[in-house]
Amino acid sequence: MKNMLSMKGTGYALRLLLLFASLLFLPVAGQAASDDAARRFQQGLSAYKEGDYATALRYWRPLAEQGHALAQNQLGVMYANGRGVPQDFKQAVAWYRKAAEQGVALAQNNLGGMYHEGQGVPQDFKQAAAWFRKAAEQGVAGAQNNLGVMYERGLGVPQDFKEAVAWFRKAAEQGHAGAQNNLGVSYARGRGVPQDYKQAEAWFRKAAEQGLAVAQNNLGSMYERGLGVVSNKVLAYALYNLSAATDPSEENEATRNRERLSEELTSAEIAAAQALTRELMRPGQFGRALGTWW
Helix, strand or coil, X not given: CCCCCCCCCCCCCCCCCCCCCCCCCCCCCCHHHHHHHHHHHHHHHHHHHCCCHHHHHHHHHHHHHCXXXXXXXXXXXXXXXXXXXXXXXXXXXXXXXXXXXXXXXXXXXXXXXXXXXXXXXXXCHHHHHHHHHHHHHCCCHHHHHHHHHHHHHCCCCCCCHHHHHHHHHHHHCCCCHHHHHHHHHXXXXXXXXXXXXXXHHHHHHHHHHCCCHHHHHHHHHHHHHCCCCCCCHHHHHHHHHHHHHHCCCCCCCHHHHHHHHHCCCCHHHHHHHHHHHHHHHCCCCHHHHHHCCC
């Protein structure tokens, strides 16, 4: 399993999160002022969602400069991604920090990501873990997953597989696909929990159904080798094929796994697997299609 089960692409804050919030808390005095700030924030959010970053910036910058914590986080997202402004990681960090210090959980997670990646600040895993923890304790699933990875790899915290599993589980139970995959890896490797291939397969399946390519590859590996399930190489091929279509990058092992497995299958079996891939791709049909081959 060592070479086929992977945690690549499933940890850390690689994607900075945009907060789509309707319930706002605003550090301004008076209900009228709060209502006006809420209205302007939502107008900025609508513009951002439509790709009108200039208009979003026009609404959010004044709010951020007035201390509006959610707008500060959003301004950080814009600078981190170069949307409506030149990409500037130092500016992103500055705005994330303002929001994070006001307790905005997504800003805390985003700031942790900047420290982890060394973007706009010197790389500092201890600071990354500290900010991930603040957000994780507020229930942000992405931060819980990130903190789990820090414990799993011993980055900024002592390596502790049980603690990693505890945080993966919190995020996985909220439906976080990356954490579901990582929890599956923990069960497959027996790290932090007794080795249990049935549990590994179950968590990989949850993440795979959400479209996570690495989990689709890992689930294919379970079916190819008969770990926690009855071995089924046609289904394994279909899952590798699905993963490769979801993420065709070189980092994804699924393409290599599919080509290797194809040497063991007949042309009829490959055709059946390709047909199954198409069924697995249909919206809402993953579980049903998978069930037809159990």
